[in-house]
Structures are given as structure tokens and as C-alpha cells.
Amino acid sequence: MAKIWVVIGLVLLLSTACSESSSEYDSTGSFAPTPSGEDQVLVSAATSLTAVFAELSSEFESANPGIDVVLNFAGSTALREQILEGAPIDVFASADRSNMQRAVESGEVEGRPEIFARNVLQIAVSAGNPADVTGLDDFARSELLIGLCISTVPCGELAREALAKEGVTPSIDSVEPNVRALLTKVEAGELDAGITYLTDVLFASDAIEGIDLPSGQNVIAEYPIAVLTNARSPAAAAMFMKFVLSGEAQSILHEYGFISP
Amino acid sequence: MPFQQRSITTGRSPILLVVLGLTGLTFFVVPLLGLLWRVPWKRTPDLLTSQMVLDALRLSVIASLAATAISCVIGVPLAWLLARAEFPGKAIVRSIVTLPLVLPPVVGGTALLFALGRRGLVGGPLNQVTGLLMPFSLWGVILAATFVAMPFLVITVEGALHNLDEKHERAAASLGASRWMVIRRITVPMIAPSLIAGLALTWARAFGEFGATVTFAGNLQGRTQTLPLAVFVALESDRDAAVAISMIMVFVSLIVLIALRDRWWR
The missing domain is CATH 3.40.190.10 (Periplasmic binding protein-like II)
Structure with a gap:
């Protein structure tokens, strides 16, 4: 019995994985050799x-x-x-x-x-802005959960540049590997605020709100x-x-x- | 040398098996050589005593030991239930327990975030009542490691309990030993080698945990950044440091596995 369930589970897992990846490939074009011409x-x-x-x-x-x-x-x-x-x-x-x-x-x-x-930076907060974030200064508030992209990717580098320009030492709780990972945690309400690109917030779900930076504080990507x-x-x-x-x-x-x- | 004795009793190994088996071995050895080949030996002492590595090492040691201890306290009883108790839906329960072995750890981390995060199913009420916050804390690192590593212990111990001849336990019980006493004095000592092997595997898996940790606990030096996360960060900034840390992880894990194998594994 136990083995049957494991096998069924694995088959289901594999089949969903396959169908997902194949549909993904279809949207971007196939990796199969292209016909001549x-x-x-x-x-x-x-x-x-x-x-x-x-x-x-x-x-x-x-x-x-x-x-x-x-x-x-x-x-x-x-x-x-x-x-x-x-x-x-x-x-x-x-x-x-x-x-x-x-x-x-x-x-x-x-x-x-x-x-x-x-592209310009924007502060991303979860819908309704429960932590009442208004600007870069709030990134120094230690009671908030603050996330930034890792400094080796552009969004992390630019965010640190903007904070340094304002003389804000952020009280960081998590350093995320890329923009999407950061947005996901803000979206889930696990982080109070993060700094991402304006374009990311624009096309994120309704669970995310953007707070504009004054143009003097912003950094351009x-x-x-x-x-x-x-x-x-x-x-x-x-x-x-x-x-x-x-x-x-x-x-x-x-x-x-x-x-x- | 048990290897020689065995080959004398069973004759020479078929050549096809030797070739395929050695190919399998090569598959494991080549990546290690690839790593060794890139180790910046001269810079290694400096790289490994940087604050980032020392912080990460401390967190990795604490979290992997804590995850192993938690797994022992709740995983061994779970293995006992799976091996000895009769209840409906056991096959499904067993599949759920082994799921973290086949799931991508990132999926495990996401599930933990939505269950135990600040707005999570369990984490939300917990946070409101106690103020406890699992993600972005050492607790998060320990939980993520426990989630991915405990199945190794459960599976190993359950297997040992299945293979254990129950006549010893029955004999002890017939002599008037209580159920607890049988478990403590007969069952546990008899499965000790498997238990220790399972604990070693659990520790090694917890020590190497990455995906669930970065997703659930985040990545912050000195708070949640363990050695594997430090490797990931260093890969994009200082590749020499990444290789040096990787080397240490391979070395430490190998030492532990070899030491335990010689003493307790059969």
C-alpha cells in the first residue's frame, strides 16, 4: 500500500512538472532545433x-x-x-x-x-501599508521588518545607494537574492517594506502598494x-x-x- | 579487511558491474575534484576567518545541532508510531513524512512561510498571542533545517524497528517489564546503530540546508545566514571565498560521516 501511494504521488508530481515546463517553453518558443530558414x-x-x-x-x-x-x-x-x-x-x-x-x-x-x-526605485509595502511607511527614513526603524535585494544585484546596489544618499542606516531583517523573492515576502506580509523598481510594483498583485520616492532621493537604473x-x-x-x-x-x-x- | 573476505567467498565481480559501478563513483568524485582544483590555498586561511564565515559557521553549528535534537525528540516517537501502531491512513501519513525528501526545499520553505509566518495559518495567531516571530530569526533557520532533515531520521529508525525481532521485547514484557521499560532497556539499545546513523544523516542534511532556509528564514549575516547561504552570496561577489567555504563544508561533513561509519554503521 505504502509503495503504491509513493508511486502515485511521484507520477503526479512529475506529470505536473512536465506539463508546466512544456507550456512555459511554448510561450517563449521551443528549444527544439528550428526548421531550416x-x-x-x-x-x-x-x-x-x-x-x-x-x-x-x-x-x-x-x-x-x-x-x-x-x-x-x-x-x-x-x-x-x-x-x-x-x-x-x-x-x-x-x-x-x-x-x-x-x-x-x-x-x-x-x-x-x-x-x-x-527605471526608478520605489518602496514596496503590503496592501494598506499596515506599518505606516512613508519614506526611506522608515528603513531605520528597528521594529519594522525590512528587506532589501542582495547588494550584488542591481536592485540591491541601487537601494543601498539611495539609502546612503539620505544618510539612512537600514535595520535590515532579510537580504533577498532577487527582486521577485523580495516582492513575494512583502506581498505575503512577512516583510513590512522593501525597495524594488517602480515597474515591479506596477505589475505586482493588489497585495502590494508602492510609495514613490521624491525625485531628489531616487536613483536611476x-x-x-x-x-x-x-x-x-x-x-x-x-x-x-x-x-x-x-x-x-x-x-x-x-x-x-x-x-x- | 571485510572487503577482501567477501570477494574471496563470492568470486570476482562481473566486469560489467565493475565498469558501471566505477562510472557511478566517478560521477561523485569528479565534482569534488572540480572544487579542490579551484581552492585558493594561499588565501584560504584569511578567507575562512572573515567575520562573514565565522558568523555563518556559528549559526550553522547551532542550527544543525538544534534541528538534530528536535528531530530526535519528536522524530523517533513518530518512527515508532509508524512501525508499531496500527491506524487508518498510515500509508498516507508515511508519504507525508517522506515528502520533504523529494520536494524542492524552496517549496518546503514557501509552505513554512505561509504556515508559520507572521500572517501564516499558525504563525499569525502565535505571533498575536506570544509575539514570537519565526521568519528572519534563528528559530526560522532551525525549523527549516528540521523540516528537510527529520525524514532521514524517521525513515532510518522506522526501518530498524521493522527489522527488529519482537521476541526480545515480548520476552521482557512477559517477565513483567512495563512498556516504557521495554522501550528504554530493549528497543532503544537494539536499534542504537540505526538511530545514530539516522542522527548523523539528519545532522548532515541540516548542516547543508539551503533552499528552505533562504525562503523561510531569509538571509542576514549574523542572524540567519548559514554556511550554504554564505556560499551562495560569495559566489556572486568573491568566488574564492565561495570555494573555500564549500571546501570546509565538504570536509566537515565527510569527517563526520566517515567517523560514524567506522564506529557504528555496519
């Missing part, structure tokens, strides 16, 4: 670009039927590491200049990176994009980069809360 562009993009790049790639694909865009999302630092270790990526879209700069210095970038978007030297389809990759910098793509980025460069 179709170019595949592999794009590594920062986590904060997840929603907007999904839309950008489908717009691009419908305008260019011969090109298939495959998206790979992770923190900019992890993406840069993958690229330096030789991952066969065509286009890199980073959430900061320094990770792009590292890729340039290692000779991984073809031509010059270009800034395609800017810049997103560079570049075609890589290891690109398998350099021509299609250059087309995608050109599209992201185009007016059409810029208006989509604007809808998602990004600021044009």
Missing part, C-alpha cells in the same frame, strides 16, 4: 524585464516570421556569469551598466552596448542591451536589438513603467 535568437534578460520582454519578443516575432526569440531570465549578475562561462547567448539585456561593462571587458560584446530603458560575440545568429540578433531601441518597442516599455533613455 528560421533563425533563433537567444536573449538573456534581467529579471525585472520579464513581463515587458515577453511582449516585446512576441511583437518582434509577428513582425519577423522567420525569427524565433527565446528568452532566458535571471539576475543580471547570474546572466553575466553564464555569458563569461561561454553560454551561447545572442543578446544580453542587463539591468545595470557594471555587469554589461564586465562582459565588454571580457571581449564578449560585439559592437557597443546601448541604453534602451531607465539604466538598462543596456548588446549583441554578443558568441551569437549564433548575429544578423537576427542585431535586428532584435534594433527593434528594442525602436519607437514601437519604446512605447511598449513605457506602458510597463520604464522611462525612455
Whole structure:
């Protein structure tokens, strides 16, 4: 009896895992070898670009039927590491200049990176703002549960920069590996406040509210994009980069809360 | 050398099994060599005495020992119930107990957050009544480690209880020993090797715990950042430090497993 239950449980687990991953692959294009005549562009993009790049790639694909865009999302630092270790990526879209700069210095970038978007920081609190957070000063309140992104990813680096500019020493309770992990804990009400990008709060669930920073306190994130030297389809990759910098793509980025460069 | 005696009695091992078995062994050894190869030996003493590593080591030792102790106090009785008591739905209970072994630890951490967090099913009322806060505290680290590690103890001890011939216990009972006395004087001593092996595995799993900890307890140096979390953080800032800490974890875990194997495992 016991064994049967274990087997049934495992089969269920595996089948849901498989169906989930296959549907995920469908939305971004398949990893299977493409038919001849179709170019595949592999794009590594920062986590904060997840929603907007999904839309950008489908717009691009419908305008260019011969090109298939495959998206790979992770923190900019992890993406840069993958690229330096030789991952066969065509286009890199980073959430900061320094990770792009590292890729340039290692000779991984073809031509010059270009800034395609800017983003600003916002304070994220759970719905109703139960801890009554009003600004960066509140991050020093030790009775609150405060979270920041880890300092090695852009959102963590910029948040610390903004706090330092105001002379606030934050009373941190958790350092989260990326924006999404931080948002999840604020959303669940486990953290009282965190600092994320404006675009993340804009598209988070109703359980999250954003508190704007006065423009003098804010720090601006810049997103560079570049075609890589290891690109398998350099021509299609250059087309995608050109599209992201185009007016059409810029208006989509604007809808998602990004600021044009 | 028991290995030699056995090979004499059973003859030579089939060549196919040797080749496949050695391939299996290689699969475990190569990653260790990969790590060894990158160890920055000169910088290692400095890297391992940094405040971040010392803080993480202290938390890892406290949390893994506490998780092992908690597992012993509540996991062994659970194993006894599974092995000896009769109750409906036992198969399902057993599956639930072993679930943390196959679940991604991140899922375990998420479940703990929604159950024991400040707004959680149990954590909410608990926080209102006692003011206790599990996430982002050492308690959270200990609970996360216990959740993923205790199944090792339960499974090992339950297996030992199943294999134990009940005639000794029955004999003691027939001589007038109370149930508690039978458990204390007969059952526990007889399963001692398995119990200790299970405790060692539980400790090793708790010592290496990452996913549930980072999800449920967070990651803050000096409060919730254990050694595996320190490795994760260091990987993106100082790769040498990450390799040095990883090396220490491999070394400590290996020493404990080898020491216990020689003394208590068969």
C-alpha cells in the first residue's frame, strides 16, 4: 500500500512538472532545433524585464516570421556569469551598466552596448501599508521588518545607494537574492517594506502598494542591451536589438513603467 | 579487511558491474575534484576567518545541532508510531513524512512561510498571542533545517524497528517489564546503530540546508545566514571565498560521516 501511494504521488508530481515546463517553453518558443530558414535568437534578460520582454519578443516575432526569440531570465549578475562561462547567448539585456561593462571587458560584446530603458526605485509595502511607511527614513526603524535585494544585484546596489544618499542606516531583517523573492515576502506580509523598481510594483498583485520616492532621493537604473560575440545568429540578433531601441518597442516599455533613455 | 573476505567467498565481480559501478563513483568524485582544483590555498586561511564565515559557521553549528535534537525528540516517537501502531491512513501519513525528501526545499520553505509566518495559518495567531516571530530569526533557520532533515531520521529508525525481532521485547514484557521499560532497556539499545546513523544523516542534511532556509528564514549575516547561504552570496561577489567555504563544508561533513561509519554503521 505504502509503495503504491509513493508511486502515485511521484507520477503526479512529475506529470505536473512536465506539463508546466512544456507550456512555459511554448510561450517563449521551443528549444527544439528550428526548421531550416528560421533563425533563433537567444536573449538573456534581467529579471525585472520579464513581463515587458515577453511582449516585446512576441511583437518582434509577428513582425519577423522567420525569427524565433527565446528568452532566458535571471539576475543580471547570474546572466553575466553564464555569458563569461561561454553560454551561447545572442543578446544580453542587463539591468545595470557594471555587469554589461564586465562582459565588454571580457571581449564578449560585439559592437557597443546601448541604453534602451531607465527605471526608478520605489518602496514596496503590503496592501494598506499596515506599518505606516512613508519614506526611506522608515528603513531605520528597528521594529519594522525590512528587506532589501542582495547588494550584488542591481536592485540591491541601487537601494543601498539611495539609502546612503539620505544618510539612512537600514535595520535590515532579510537580504533577498532577487527582486521577485523580495516582492513575494512583502506581498505575503512577512516583510513590512522593501525597495524594488517602480515597474515591479506596477505589475505586482493588489497585495502590494508602492510609495514613490521624491525625485531628489531616487536613483536611476539604466538598462543596456548588446549583441554578443558568441551569437549564433548575429544578423537576427542585431535586428532584435534594433527593434528594442525602436519607437514601437519604446512605447511598449513605457506602458510597463520604464522611462525612455 | 571485510572487503577482501567477501570477494574471496563470492568470486570476482562481473566486469560489467565493475565498469558501471566505477562510472557511478566517478560521477561523485569528479565534482569534488572540480572544487579542490579551484581552492585558493594561499588565501584560504584569511578567507575562512572573515567575520562573514565565522558568523555563518556559528549559526550553522547551532542550527544543525538544534534541528538534530528536535528531530530526535519528536522524530523517533513518530518512527515508532509508524512501525508499531496500527491506524487508518498510515500509508498516507508515511508519504507525508517522506515528502520533504523529494520536494524542492524552496517549496518546503514557501509552505513554512505561509504556515508559520507572521500572517501564516499558525504563525499569525502565535505571533498575536506570544509575539514570537519565526521568519528572519534563528528559530526560522532551525525549523527549516528540521523540516528537510527529520525524514532521514524517521525513515532510518522506522526501518530498524521493522527489522527488529519482537521476541526480545515480548520476552521482557512477559517477565513483567512495563512498556516504557521495554522501550528504554530493549528497543532503544537494539536499534542504537540505526538511530545514530539516522542522527548523523539528519545532522548532515541540516548542516547543508539551503533552499528552505533562504525562503523561510531569509538571509542576514549574523542572524540567519548559514554556511550554504554564505556560499551562495560569495559566489556572486568573491568566488574564492565561495570555494573555500564549500571546501570546509565538504570536509566537515565527510569527517563526520566517515567517523560514524567506522564506529557504528555496519
